[in-house]
Amino acid sequence: MVQEVSHPFSSYLRSAMIPHIWCSGCGNGIVLNCFIHALEELQRDLDKLVVVSGIGCIGRTAGYANADSFHTTHGRAIAFATGVKLANPELEVVVISGDGDLFAIGGNHFIHAARRNIGVKVICANNFNYGMTGGQQGPTTPLEASTTTTPYGNIEHPFNLVHLAAAAGATYVARWTTLHVRRLTQSIKRMLQKEGFCFVEVISPCPEIFGRRNKMRTGLEMMEWFRRASSVENFSDPSKAEITSKRILVGEFVNVEKVSYERLLHEKIGQINEKKIVW
Amino acid sequence: MPERIRHAPLGNKKVKQPNAEVHIITDQCKGCGFCIKFCPKKVLEESQEINARGVHPPKILDESKCIICSFCTAVCPDFAIFVVEKPCKEERHIKHD
Ligand SMILES: Cc1ncc(C[n+]2csc(CCOP(=O)(O)OP(=O)(O)O)c2C)c(N)n1
Ligand code: SF4
Ligand code: SF4
Ligand code: SF4
Ligand SMILES: [Mg+2]
Numbered sequence: 533m534v535q536e537v538s539h540p541f542s543s544y545l546r547s548a549m550i551p552h553i554w555c556s557g558c559g560n561g562i563v564l565n566c567f568i569h570a571l572e573e574l575q576r577d578l579d580k581l582v583v584v585s586g587i588g589c590i591g592r593t594a595g596y597a598n599a600d601s602f603h604t605t606h607g608r609a610i611a612f613a614t615g616v617k618l619a620n621p622e623l624e625v626v627v628i629s630g631d632g633d634l635f636a637i638g639g640n641h642f643i644h645a646a647r648r649n650i651g652v653k654v655i656c657a658n659n660f661n662y663g664m665t666g667g668q669q670g671p672t673t674p675l676e677a678s679t680t681t682t683p684y685g686n687i688e689h690p691f692n693l694v695h696l697a698a699a700a701g702a703t704y705v706a707r708w709t710t711l712h713v714r715r716l717t718q719s720i721k722r723m724l725q726k727e728g729f730c731f732v733e734v735i736s737p738c739p740e741i742f743g744r745r746n747k748m749r750t751g752l753e754m755m756e757w758f759r760r761a762s763s764v765e766n767f768s769d770p771s772k773a774e775i776t777s778k779r780i781l782v783g784e785f786v787n788v789e790k791v792s793y794e795r796l797l798h799e800k801i802g803q804i805n806e807k808k809i810v811w
Numbered sequence: 812m813p814e815r816i817r818h819a820p821l822g823n824k825k826v827k828q829p830n831a832e833v834h835i836i837t838d839q840c841k842g843c844g845f846c847i848k849f850c851p852k853k854v855l856e857e858s859q860e861i862n863a864r865g866v867h868p869p870k871i872l873d874e875s876k877c878i879i880c881s882f883c884t885a886v887c888p889d890f891a892i893f894v895v896e897k898p899c900k901e902e903r904h905i906k907h908d
Binding site: 539540541542545550551552554555556557558559560561562564565566569710711713714717750751752755 | 836839841842843844845848849864866882884885886887888889890891893895
């Protein structure tokens with residue numbers, strides 16, 4: 533064994549911010565790890581990359597990635613990213629945020645960015661609750677799950693995020709767990725090479741807050757659940773991909789081409805400036 | 812991804828044996844155990860040592876068993892472990908069927 537201080541991805545991380553604050557066994561670090569791995573394999577220029585996060589544990593990603601990054605207000609990561617992308621379509625704009633941030637307070641931004649096909653890439657770390665604020669129930673909490681606000685078991689039907697994204701018009705939709713590091717990295721690479729709105733959901737362990745109330749006290753126990761429950765099926769019907777304690781369907785669900793909003797916008801501006809459009 | 816996996820050795824007369832070097836940044840480890848549990852070759856185990864973060868980081872059981880799949884590197888949430896392929900001292904002739 534050799535002791536070494538420099539990890540191969542260290543240049544992609546802000547050294548002053550590492551080690552990160554995430555709990556032992558938290559999946560957020562794996563999401564960041566796979567994201568960096570995808571950037572490295574694609575040899576992406578960090579000067580052309582913008583990482584945008586909202587508020588939450590996973591929202592701290594913006595501070596850890598050594599790119600131009602923005603830690604925005606709660607729920608507004610996609611709104612902010614839209615502005616960046618429209619102002620400068622040359623930039624690769626990636627939103628990395630949580631289930632609460634993107635689908636509760638930020639839900640409207642998500643569906644309309646997908647509908648308009650704005651070329652931002654969204655990665656959601658879905659840990660089934662609001663980790664940062666103490667584990668409240670959120671829009672992806674499974675039925676019957678225990679959280680601090682559903683101590684007798686959740687009675688709200690959760691969103692099936694891949695179905696939501698596909699129905700709203702996303703051009704790429706995939707779901708993996710933090711155990712599927714290879715395929716997750718592959719999916720992130722794929723989405724980074726696409727033009728339109730793309731969405732990757734990562735089922736991620738929050739052992740410290742969600743797991744401990746649901747008989748999975750450690751990250752390992754949560755990962756064991758993912759291993760037991762997940763099955764890989766590519767291009768299956770996303771409407772049938774609801775997550776239950778018995779079954780987590782993972783895979784790619786959508787991969788289509790569609791012209792992006794920013795391309796149409798800048799084309800339109802060009803036509804107006806050349807007076808090809810008059811009214 | 813290691814060279815060895817990127818280029819399939821079939822058809823080559825000489826094949827390089829994987830020669831791994833597992834690096835553990837002990838004080839960055841939070842002791843989640845993912846690398847130990849999910850290593851396909853059981854290269855790692857929990858050590859008795861207590862690191863700066865108050866947990867038991869992994870230690871190497873048998874480095875020669877490592878196939879450089881890099882799963883440990885990818886699954887570590889804390890960027891505390893990585894594997895590199897050491898240059899081979901010599902290439903070994905193998906027989907193809
Ligand atoms: C406008 C506003 N409302 C509420 C909050 C409190 N708040 C902070 S993080 C959070 C939820 C985070 O959940 P999620 O996005 O799933 O991230 P996680 O912590 O689970 O990674 C909430 C409600 C806030 N910061 N701002
Ligand atoms: S509270 Fe949950 S999501 Fe937040 S850092 Fe801890 S394990 Fe991760
Ligand atoms: S590279 Fe693969 S075989 Fe080697 S220690 Fe890591 S997980 Fe085990
Ligand atoms: S995966 Fe990383 S943090 Fe977890 S035990 Fe291994 S080295 Fe430590
Ligand atoms: Mg969450």
